Amino acid sequence: MHDAYTPTFFTRHNRPLRGVMIDNQPWFVGHDVARMLGLQHPQSLHRRLQPHETQRIHLRYATESEEPVDVINEAGLYKALVRFGHPESLHLDSWLTREVIPTLRDQYAPDGPAPRRVMMSWQQRQMMLLEWQGELWVAWEEMPRLVCDESSTPLEL
Structure with a gap:
């Protein structure tokens, strides 16, 4: 039987991005990346990457079902951002480097005294x-989004 990985789901503008850690390296479902970049034909993403930047794996879901998917590694992800120049690429790059990849790495890091990111x-x-010393911490730049959301009334502190 083959190994199956349980993905971590991230969402940006109502689009999912599934990520897994393989040998301590982040890998992402190519079809999800292609959708975020607005590609009409997701398979074109894999054709433009090197063989070591892509592989086929099985994802396992809570329903005990499995799905074969093509994944791309971190280098392939950044190559796709540059090569397929989407108008959102700058913001997408920031989201990936500041939230997605660190969170994915932290989920698979051994437990210890160091702070770790959680979703x-x-x-x-x-x-x-940020989970640290048994407490949850919010990044200062996230406070405006937390305190006043467009769809709700401001929270009282």
């Missing part, structure tokens, strides 16, 4: 938090 779902969106 929390709250009011139909995901938030990045």
Whole structure:
């Protein structure tokens, strides 16, 4: 039987991005990356990457079902951002490097005294938090989004 990986789901503009750690390296579902870059034919992404930047794996879901998918590594991800120049690429790059990849790495890091990033779902969106010394911490730049959301009234502190 083959190894199956349980993906971590990230969401940006209602589009999912599934990521897994393979041999301590982040890998992402190519079809999800292609959708985020607005590619009409997701398979074109794999044709433009080197063989060592892509592989086929099985993802396991909570329903005990498995799905074969093509994944790309971190280098392939950044290559795709540059090569397929999407208008959102700059913001997408920032989101990937500041939230997605560190969170994925932290999930698979051994438990210890160091702070680690965690994702929390709250009011139909995901938030990045820092877990440290048994407490959850919010990044200062996230406070405006937390305190005043367009779809709700301001929170009282």
